[in-house]
Amino acid sequence: MGSLQGIYQQDPYLLQYRSLVTGSVSENGRNGIFLENTIFYPEGGGQPADSGTLVCARRSYEVLHVEERADGIVHWLAGTAAPEIGTTVFMAVDVARRRDHMQQHHGQHILSAILEQKHGWQTIGFHLGEETVTIDLTTRDIAPELLREVEEEVNHIVMENLPVKVENYRREELPESLLQKIPGDEEEIRLVIIPGIDENACCGTHPRSTGEVGPVKIVKTEKVRGNLRLHFICGSRTIRWMGQTAITLRNLEQAIGATGSEALSRLEKREAELKKLHKERKELLLLKYRWEAEQQESCAAMIGSLSVLVQHFAEADMEMLRGIAAVWCEKPGRLAVLAGGCGPSYDVVMAKGQAVSAAVNTLAVDIWPLLKGKGGGSPDIVQGKASELPLNEVKKRLAEALV
Template identity: 30%
Template sequence: MTEKLYYKDAYIKECEANVLDIIEKEGNVLVVLDKTPFYPEGGGQPSDIGTIDGIKVNYVSEQGETIYHHMEKAPKNKKVKCLIDFERRFDHMQQHSGEHLISGVIFKLYGGNNKGFHLGEEYVTLDIDIDHFSEDMIKKVEDEVNEYIYANRSFDTYMVTKDEVDKVPARKRINVDEDIRIVEAKDMDCCPCCGTHVKTTSEVGIVKILKAERYKGMTRIYIKCGKRALKDFQLKHDIVTNLNKALSVDENGILDRVNKQFEEIEGLKRESSRLKSILAGIEAENIIKNAKSKLISILIEDKSFEDIQLIGSIIENNGYIVILASLEEQKILFLNNTDIDVSCGKLFKEHIKEFNGKGGGKDKRAQGTFDNKEDLTKFCQFLSMTVREKL
């Protein structure tokens, strides 16, 4: 049995402990101590990391009453010094405590139950058994949670027996056969929990709801709390500041300016597309004028594959077998709009790999890509030779 110091003091950073056991398992070293400040993974919260006698602790797990410290190698001493990564610990305390406040407010305002919780590296997710959260609901929850934070109430943790659970003002029914640990922020939230938490709500700092989306008939809510929320704000503030400078408007005018530029870009894209179609038509006409058979096979140096597709489709509609390659992008287009028995897709499937290419298609159309111009050129020559035998 390992004494769990993090339950006595969630702010503990280090301690001395005695090594009880060292287990070699599947290339890992698992160290058991008589007591530990390291929180093991559980209840949706990741484990602590840190060092034991300067040796890295990568992960901490719990089985029964024993806690295992997964290490790179075993410590040499029987009495060791444990040091946790407290910045990570406190981050987890902020996130987990903020999740409790969000869950409590959602239950209070809308009767929604937290059915799943995950504390990730970037954000926290909660799965709530409400099918849809409106923007208004999200704002009300966020506002009330942060009011709780400003009130600077205490987070209390305590153990209760199975006979006492009915007296606990929990937001969900508790069914247990043994003693259970309760975390309570008075008048805000109360539920069983094995995680580490801050002493007062003010230490959560701020809770920000990033988004809410439908998930398996429920709603998945993404949040950031405390320092994570501050860093997120700092990042987005930098983005807004740079946009202010780039667009020569204040933050209130950014959306209007961006929307206006977006409309202008869409107009330019339409005009560009129209002009490309005209140019493709002119080029296709010139190619058809110079065609000496029903096969048109050309390697083009300075055009994108998109341009080639436009040209190819116009030539194809005039009843040709078309082989066009973009040397710029090392891609090939193969079209057959004739009665000649040539399956574009079959030829690609059977032969393109011989030329180190990738691609495929159907009877009338196929396309592929190559790593170099030499292989592309050789494959074009092969296709041309194969088609000419059918003419």
């Protein structure tokens, strides 16, 4: 029924078949077999491999991956067992995975054709991923309204249900414009053709008509190495995405208490209010931290010319400790070791102001063992966690280090 590599290309709808095991291979703890003929598509051209099962002598073997090599196509199997050479196996391709790959790959052909023919943006990269399909385009940006036009045109071609043809040509039979995209060592060229829309050299599995691609949705774009990467989905993936998007939208509308444009308006208003509250909170917290720092003036100890504050704030978290330390160290010649929380784990911040020559991260090397903790930072500020708070011992160690 065709050459070794021809079955899945000649008839991608043939999903069950019998063949003879002709060889085996073991590498890095994996076992694989070669078959006389195969309906499994091997990974290549940006399209992932098929998966499925092999059945031999009432035993089933899971096909995890399929790889094309110079000596044939390897079917990598789960586990350590494999059918013996010379036996016949019954192949069954994972139908849902094959259909998904056909939808995504052919959707890419249509999308790339529109982008190049109408706008001059060539596809220089293609990857069929588990979540989305991506193509890399020779442009840095595409306006959102233009992307919507492209998406609409692609879906129009899908809904026209145009026939998809697969034809083989000798290299000398093809025009130079098409040969520019084909490696020079390929003499037999397989073209996937949508009449009047696209002619593309491709080894992948494709449907009989564009309608089988199903709805196409451009999800997002991102800039990658000076080009634009476009994420999209087709067919069943789009339908699932639409269902999940509808659920998310309904949940958002319920949380906001409005629908449609009114929900968006309320959300924008709440966002503006939240930003205002965040700004006011930062201003109030600064006043709070400044007040707390002022209350500690009498608690600080003079070590040489430095004013050193070693204090525990039971109600403080890391944010509050950093805030108090920052205010305390605004004045030169000040150093702080502050702890927060009620245990058994405590937040710790060590910081210094100007005119303190000792580096805090160097001082911390001797302090962390006393606290039975650890952390990291810079010469100006260190933070971390502690399990004990022997603050008097900390004061003594600082006095020894700073004198």
